[in-house]
Amino acid sequence: MKKIHYLMLFLSVSGLYACHKSSKSNDPIPKSSKSNNPVPKPQVNVNDPIPKPQVNVYVAGTEGPVAKYWKNGNPVNLTNGPIYSYGTIDAEATSLYVSGNDVYLAGGEHGRVTLSGNSSYISIAKYWKNGNPVNLNDNTIRAGATSIFVSGNDVYVAGWVLRRNSNGPVDIARYWKNGNPVDLTDGTAFASANSIFVSTQ
Numbered sequence: 001m002k003k004i005h006y007l008m009l010f011l012s013v014s015g016l017y018a019c020h021k022s023s024k025s026n027d028p029i030p031k032s033s034k035s036n037n038p039v040p041k042p043q044v045n046v047n048d049p050i051p052k053p054q055v056n057v058y059v060a061g062t063e064g065p066v067a068k069y070w071k072n073g074n075p076v077n078l079t080n081g082p083i084y085s086y087g088t089i090d091a092e093a094t095s096l097y098v099s100g101n102d103v104y105l106a107g108g109e110h111g112r113v114t115l116s117g118n119s120s121y122i123s124i125a126k127y128w129k130n131g132n133p134v135n136l137n138d139n140t141i142r143a144g145a146t147s148i149f150v151s152g153n154d155v156y157v158a159g160w161v162l163r164r165n166s167n168g169p170v171d172i173a174r175y176w177k178n179g180n181p182v183d184l185t186d187g188t189a190f191a192s193a194n195s196i197f198v199s200t201q
Helices: 002-026
Strands: 058-063 066-071 074-077 087-099 102-115 118-129 132-135 143-151 154-165 168-177 180-183
Touching: 058 102, 066 102, 102 154, 118 154
Parallel strands: 066 087, 087 143, 118 143
Antiparallel strands: 058 066, 058 087, 066 074, 087 102, 102 118, 102 143, 118 132, 143 154, 154 168, 168 180
């Protein structure tokens, strides 16, 4: 009788172990959530046009006696015309520089005028900032502006000035920084500064 009891107990334990092992083998192995959720690739439409930057074309010059510039073909006058109360003045714009929203132009006005009852020829070097003129010399000497460059808040203008010496009048190469003149030649020969650039290196 004891043998039968032990046998039944052994079979019961063996059955429970087999059931537990079977349930483990049937359980699915959990998979990583990363493998089931791939990272989506960005959608790129090759037919979408690439946006182009805004291009503005500025040109400095002269039309008749009027100094002006053109922006994208649209004219902007810097002077009103040749007739003044004291004489006839022609103007020209020779160089242009754009810094942000500011437009700078170098040039000048020249012609024969009557001052204090005397007729004389004047040549005024100047630049314009957004249409507002800045004279670089007075009417006692002759000068011209040929090029302009802007670096930060500093305005550089290249050109020439007429100087009289023992051998007669001669043009001196000169540039102006914020209106202050710097002579480049000594007057032994005719000279002119025709372009200017400022490097910050």
